[in-house]
Amino acid sequence: MTEPSTSGAAAERSTGIEGSSSGTDAGITAGTSAGTSAGTSAGTSASALALQDPVYAEAVVDLLGAVAYGELSAFERLAQDARMAPDLRDKAELAGMAAIEVGHFERLSEYLAALGADPIAAMAPFVQAFDDFHVRTASSDWLEGLVTAYVGDGLAADFYSEIAEFLDADTRRVIIESLRDMGNAEFVVDRVRAAIDRDHRVAGRLALWGRRLMGEALTQAQRVAAERDALSALLAGGVDRPGLDLAAISRLFTRLTENHTKRMDNLGLDA
């Protein structure tokens, strides 16, 4: 029950991607510490310079649009799942988690607007993939909803933190901050473990559910990567930017899978 917040774990973890791992902490703590000022200030000069490259800027807007819509659709899902809460206390917990997603969404929108992008237009290309994910993984009960919040948010946080390594300091900071306080890990772990204690058969059903979540998430992520050239180009790197070769991509997936397994284990579930 001492599990730290999912996003915190993802943010603090050293990813070890070549050429970028040592810069992470400096990047996150650099600049202003207030979340909202990031969206309105012009940013550091290094970030401003990086964003002058139109190909890079397009990729950043794409990525921020994906993260922003991810938060908005996570809000909808948590609010929907809150309706299945067994009592008022649990309903209030999920409502709080949903509200946090909206706060993150609003900060990302501000940052997008500060970059001169229309947040709504930036999100549009990702609506279908996220909506499909949520339709295919609609919770049929309260516990499935909790596992989705924990496992899904954790996976998303891991993935975005990895990508954030390739970004300018300002954008990286906005993304990392938007992944904070997600998934309310302790609450979810407590409720899922208690349910398994009451009825051990729950563990088998939820383990299957976790595997399904992972599969659907990978399916939609691949679809997005195939459709969005700018995002793929970002991952591939450029003359002046480190990128991911096939071996690095393989290691990234290994890390994502390992963290997923750890989260399932925290819940008392086989991955």
Add this chain to the structure above:
Amino acid sequence: MTEPSTSGAAAERSTGIEGSSSGTDAGITAGTSAGTSAGTSAGTSASALALQDPVYAEAVVDLLGAVAYGELSAFERLAQDARMAPDLRDKAELAGMAAIEVGHFERLSEYLAALGADPIAAMAPFVQAFDDFHVRTASSDWLEGLVTAYVGDGLAADFYSEIAEFLDADTRRVIIESLRDMGNAEFVVDRVRAAIDRDHRVAGRLALWGRRLMGEALTQAQRVAAERDALSALLAGGVDRPGLDLAAISRLFTRLTENHTKRMDNLGLDA
């Protein structure tokens, strides 16, 4: 389109209830200005003294429980209605409104806890009335949802501000603050008026909807008043507290109705 926020209008309006109208502004601005500190500080000595009366304290916990559950259920409703949004921009607006309700709910919970009350237990007596209201007024489309948010939140804000007149300064401030930023009036007025411009028949349907909301709200409010003795006693006043006689209650309903009519008029609807 220059309509101020619903809650702001309610909070600033002088209610004119005898013996308490002049104290409002002083009460709201007294004490610490930060919202969260209200829940954790011991409060002003006058408030602390008032809350030593167990009958009064019970009524305050009742009232705060009602307001808190009202916010939580408004969150659920707004989140549900966000699913019917015609586009991402409108969805994001409603998500923002829903998140604001959660923030208010959390501050009320903190204040209840600081008073030594269990927020969950305080809310419990009001769950049925609010849930019944929402079941009976479930939106069948986006516009109905907007009218409910505007008219329902406005009515609730008016009602609670009136009752807040009878409370100690700390409690009054917490309640008034919890009514701020509700209903995002400008956004709703804009969308409803635009829909009427596109198709005038919409106005007749939504006018009926507004009347139904008012009727259902009064039904549930009466039910709560009949069931909760402490709350009724609060309104009736005591030796050292002003209360509402029948004439004053009648004037209160007149004011609520007048404000409702004004809000309907803002939307371009007959009350």
